[in-house]
Amino acid sequence: MTALSAIFSWIKTGSAFPFSSSDSALTETLIRLLDANAPRAGCALPGAIGEVIGRLAVENGLEAYFTPNFANTGNAVIVIGASKPQPDVLIAAHMDRPSFRVKDHKTGEIYPVCALRLPEDGYRCAAKALRFDATVGAIVAASRGIFRAEGGKLRYEIGESGELQLLDTIVMDAVPHVEREIITGTGLDNCLGVMSAFGAAVAFAHEQDRLIAANKQIMIAFTDEEEGIPEVFFGHGAARLSTVVRPIAGAIICDAQTVMSETNIEIGQGAAHGVISGGGKGALVAPNFAALAAQLISVGKQFPYGSAQLNTGYLSRSDDMGMSRWTRILGMIGVPMRDPHTAHESASIRDVVSTIEWLTVFTLAVSGVIPEINQAYRL
Numbered sequence: 001m002t003a004l005s006a007i008f009s010w011i012k013t014g015s016a017f018p019f020s021s022s023d024s025a026l027t028e029t030l031i032r033l034l035d036a037n038a039p040r041a042g043c044a045l046p047g048a049i050g051e052v053i054g055r056l057a058v059e060n061g062l063e064a065y066f067t068p069n070f071a072n073t074g075n076a077v078i079v080i081g082a083s084k085p086q087p088d089v090l091i092a093a094h095m096d097r098p099s100f101r102v103k104d105h106k107t108g109e110i111y112p113v114c115a116l117r118l119p120e121d122g123y124r125c126a127a128k129a130l131r132f133d134a135t136v137g138a139i140v141a142a143s144r145g146i147f148r149a150e151g152g153k154l155r156y157e158i159g160e161s162g163e164l165q166l167l168d169t170i171v172m173d174a175v176p177h178v179e180r181e182i183i184t185g186t187g188l189d190n191c192l193g194v195m196s197a198f199g200a201a202v203a204f205a206h207e208q209d210r211l212i213a214a215n216k217q218i219m220i221a222f223t224d225e226e227e228g229i230p231e232v233f234f235g236h237g238a239a240r241l242s243t244v245v246r247p248i249a250g251a252i253i254c255d256a257q258t259v260m261s262e263t264n265i266e267i268g269q270g271a272a273h274g275v276i277s278g279g280g281k282g283a284l285v286a287p288n289f290a291a292l293a294a295q296l297i298s299v300g301k302q303f304p305y306g307s308a309q310l311n312t313g314y315l316s317r318s319d320d321m322g323m324s325r326w327t328r329i330l331g332m333i334g335v336p337m338r339d340p341h342t343a344h345e346s347a348s349i350r351d352v353v354s355t356i357e358w359l360t361v362f363t364l365a366v367s368g369v370i371p372e373i374n375q376a377y378r379l
Helices: 003-009 024-035 049-059 188-206 208-213 236-243 287-300 349-367 371-376
Strands: 076-081 089-094 100-104 109-112 123-133 138-150 153-158 169-172 177-179 182-185 217-223 250-254 271-274 308-311 329-334 336-338 345-348
Touching: 003 287, 003 349, 003 371, 024 049, 024 182, 024 188, 024 349, 049 076, 049 188, 049 217, 076 188, 076 208, 089 188, 089 236, 089 349, 100 153, 123 153, 188 208, 188 217, 188 250, 188 329, 188 336, 188 345, 188 349, 217 236, 250 349, 271 349, 287 308, 287 329, 287 349, 308 349, 329 349, 345 349
Parallel strands: 089 217, 089 250, 250 329, 271 308
Antiparallel strands: 076 217, 100 109, 100 169, 109 153, 123 138, 123 169, 138 153, 177 182, 182 345, 271 329, 336 345
């Protein structure tokens, strides 16, 4: 068996990958994440998505590995493997979603604190106003209403009850819908990444003893504030990790990847793996790690799990903006999806399964568990 084939066999797949496209557990877990409140800068607070991830950790036997607000960075983390000061590999999956703040609470005018990717002829969808309620000490949905983009202005119109306040955060809202393994809704950017990273964490937990024996540690960070205005710096939550984390090998970005005319990835063909973001404005993966990914993808076609496709087209920047300044980016992995930052985002459930598997395999490969891979690819 070649070294590249050996990495696919390192994990005992029967126990390591509990989520499958035929199992309702994956879809139900993903919908729970989509239904969670995920305002930029508030994800680690009670009532928000970090709390949901914490409950999922308990339900899946990961409670001992989970920290809800790691080092006060606003990011939640799962750490699995050897007890050592720093992880060998850091996986980052942002949990916040496109957010809007209030410009005028009387007129409902709002402004984006994220990238706008709306149809040019206007857009209308359900939305909710999120607020920190000190009486309950948590993020709550203070009102529900309609998001409107018309005439160059953005507005939030309250529904039957509630009032808009200046400090509210507006996010799109949609009831997730699944039909023929295609899930549609809002928040897939980046609940797809969160689900993939969480699934990989479950796989690593099944291999805890082997990771300890190999003296390897994997850290999965669910970051906040990835969503930002693209003309300036963004990825603030991931950037704050630099004060406490120095991964030995580097980091993997786990974020949904957009299917569009400038890309060669397709929905239904497995995980997407990128090696350059923003057309060179973001991270650039070193040639040896890029070659390793490409050849692993080729070898992986022999195996019934972990299918992936190399994204050689345009890939939007993500947490690599904040992280490539202080650690090497080893790869960018995500579920292919359409129409990000809308209420009609869509992706394949089967691709989520493939991404969980591929993320697990690639992370192990770059962590150094196979000496022959280390030597051949100068890891």
